Amino acid sequence: MTTLYKMYSQSLSWMGGNLNQIVKRANELAIGQTLSTLYFQKVLYPKVQEVEALLIDIKDRMYETTHWMTK
Numbered sequence: 001m002t003t004l005y006k007m008y009s010q011s012l013s014w015m016g017g018n019l020n021q022i023v024k025r026a027n028e029l030a031i032g033q034t035l036s037t038l039y040f041q042k043v044l045y046p047k048v049q050e051v052e053a054l055l056i057d058i059k060d061r062m063y064e065t066t067h068w069m070t071k
Helices: 002-031 037-070
Strands: none
Touching: 002 037
16 A cells, blocks of 8 residues: 555656646746646636646545655
């Protein structure tokens, strides 16, 4: 179970890192006026927030499920 937990935890961390890279690049494009600032604010960023909340929820649920194993 611990191995499985670590594997999923690492995958979720990897996804979070990729999400951060996406936001950073989109912000750079918006600043450079290649990507509409309005699109970034109204379309992209709300979706990024949804994904971020989902990743946090998954990590929290994993912790709640397995934290008793480390005691």
